Amino acid sequence: MTYDAVIIGSGPNGLSAGCYLARRGLHVLILEAHAEPGGGTRTAELTLPGFAHDVCSAVHPFGYLSPYFQELRLERYGLKWVFPRASVAHPLDGERAVILGKSVEETAAGLGVDERAYCRLMQPLAEHVDWLMEDALGPLGVPDHPLFLARFGVRAALPATLFSKLAFRGERARALFAGCTAHSVLPFDKFFTTALGLTFLASGHAVDWPVAGGGSEAIAGALGQCFTEAGGELRVNAPIRRFDQLPSARAYLFDTNPHQLATIARAELPAGYRRRLEKFVYGPGVFKIDYALDGPIPWADPRCLEASTVHVGGSFAEIAAAEKQTWRGRHAEQPYVLLAQQTAFDATRAPAGKHTCWAYCHVPNGSAVDQREVIERQIERFAPGFRDRILARSSMNAPAFEQYNPNYVGGAVTGGAADITQLFTRPVARVDPYSTPNPKIFICSASSPPGGGVHGMNGFHAARSVMSRLGAGPQRQR
Template sequence: MYDAVIIGSGPNGLSAGCYLARQGLRVLILEAHAEIGGGTRTAELTLPGYRHDVCSAVHPFGYLSPYFQELQLERYGLEWVFPRASVAHPLDGQDAVMLHKSVAETAAGLGTDERAYRKLLQPLAEHVDWLMEDALGPLGIPEHPLFLARFGMRAALPATLFSKLAFRGERARALFAGCTAHSVLPFDKFFTTALGLTFLASGHAVDWPVARGGSRAISGAMQRCFEEAGGEIRLNTRVEQFSQLPPARSYVFDTNPHQLSAIAGDELPGTYRRRLEKFVYGPGVFKIDYALDGPIPWTDPRCRDASTVHLGGTFAEIAAAEKRVWQGKHAERPYVLLAQQSEFDGTRAPAGKHTCWAYCHVPNGSTVDQRETIERQIERFAPGFRDRILARSSMNAPAFEQYNPNYVGGAVTGGAADITQLFTRPVTRIDPYSTPNPKIFICSASSPPGGGVHGMNGYHAARSVVRTLA
């Protein structure tokens, strides 16, 4: 009999597996796909020799993750590649706004908001480790309560209000908007400021890195760590009913709440399953991968210094686009998140060639082709981009769910993180990783602290398992 069976081998399933196996427990991971990794897979989606990250691409929280640091994944072959800047945010008719590791250098490009930005971000930059420990922890008593309280007073505000109170100029507001839009929430919701500030602070702790060779290098390192500790993985093993699972003392689901409900069935009370089935996933994404004949011809060449480029213009433009998507509509000028990994990782494309990864937010389950819309936004800040395209591969929201069932309707963040689910995902419980059945747990991005490749959901869930088995 196994001590733990984990369903799903995304970063959180692997993280849970590493923790449990290192405790000397007998652990099995079951994966429906032919390859481990969930959101950390890499494939030749366009042309031979062009490596594209299928989902996650740039990993500041992976590098800063307290548990990934504890695992020392570099010992298992993971190599981080750092750009010259974390973010470039182009604006019409002016230089791009750049997020550099240096607070002073970033602030210097913000005009009238230079002093305000330094005063706001310097304390966060000096204590990013504290911020990560508390932001990536489960709901409970924070490790640094006074620091988090000072941060939380501002972070709880809607981004629309905070931007007006904190900044006077459009450049700082635009940079803040691009980071806030990672929340996939309209900016008038409470706590949207929290994610915007957290992303800004992370850029002052580390230049947002990519994994050499592709994001699958992260899951590959975790697999080696897990197997070194005695863990076992079975691929091509789809689980649809609880009766298919081998005997174990505990079961950990790296799945969405609907899957947990469907698979566990009568192993969970009907009232709890109904609560799982009410979980809200939020908007999806439409993504395009490009094989390019050369680097992206940005109007401001400094954009090539950044691993991530936020396209969408001003704060008002991005806020309007995100609000429209939340309302179930498509934005005519969407916020586009673009990654250019090959600028820093030569393994991604043949010599002299490049790759590009770009997506926009769309209504959940949307089948609308957004290729023209996305390319129009790229061309807006990089005229001649289309002339560099050798091949493209796109995925709409349903294709994302087919690729990974955790991405319900194309929602790649594990579910909406608005105030109704930010602290109660997937349902309200003192231990959010537990269920009414003491043998069943959830560790996916639908549990705290939410989406992202940092493994903290799996780490916290595994600690909950160990407490139960003790």
């Protein structure tokens, strides 16, 4: 059998690329090494029967806002978005938590001396989040909204440490900004870290960060159904280690990390290009814990239960210090903890009256150090009595994440460090970053633009590159 395209890997980007190509009449095969598709969007009973835990990604503002997911209308394939009452809660010592909600004014009202400054900063971004998503979730090029993106870029290029001092006077706004910026998994003195912080803040004013009803596996399920209904073929338990294992095709798309691409297609790619792939930097990893709880998290400020995501880490200075230590290869004593509480809004994931909690901190790449104690200590700091609610826990260190999904090299779940050296040129600098020197081989993973996240835009753009390269219509042969 000869295919128009073969995709290696069925994460959200591989599935998105498959949907794009199959819906245009191409004969497409997706090969997945795991027993089920989904990559970073799988759900499992990791602790106790009846408790559904998201194995990797948990909360999906960019999935909901993704221009391509909106085009696919994944709700037609069973995906149900469940919305909290707020996107983010950021607890602080001895005072009320900061809450990021859809209303810019209501969010600003909780920021004290920075109320007006926050409104001036965020209102234009909130009004044009769709423009921001269209221009930010793609490769470097001529933007669709150049004036808007230029105004955004003047601030976005700054290191977060500098921007926070220029933009805000008080600690509450700086803390909220820090929690959003830390999603970048970069030290705050790096250029363009402000871009990530502002983008996450803006997304919270566009939509209350949703979870997928029943678990993140629902996203993969919807994409998979869209793909197969369009005529695509999906095979699981099909690991690929050598290029000669692949069936004949006009194009091959790798939803893999750059090292895997260099290894599998070794004989198909020039040595110089392979060496550039092998130099790709992945950045810090994560240590994650899933909890089964006998009740909701007992936050000192009960309003924290309104948010799907809680940024646990305290002040801007504390979070910045923790991220800097991790980048330098050390474990932070008081790490930034990213926490999701899906069952506060999606009761289908746990038995009646019970809850789940998903939490991770950043660690040096490849670290096998158990971070359970420091994570729980940070949560207890803002939710006294949290440990008393724990029925069971399941943890994954950085090597376990890589074993679970080889794309997460050293536990790096973002597809690679997004610092200035790799933000626009991932995995290597090329006019078309999805192509390779071999005209039949492409990369569509989170290691290509625009980077990590469950939004499918890497796969969408890579598939467009494939269509441009193929030129002629599909060739179906059996």
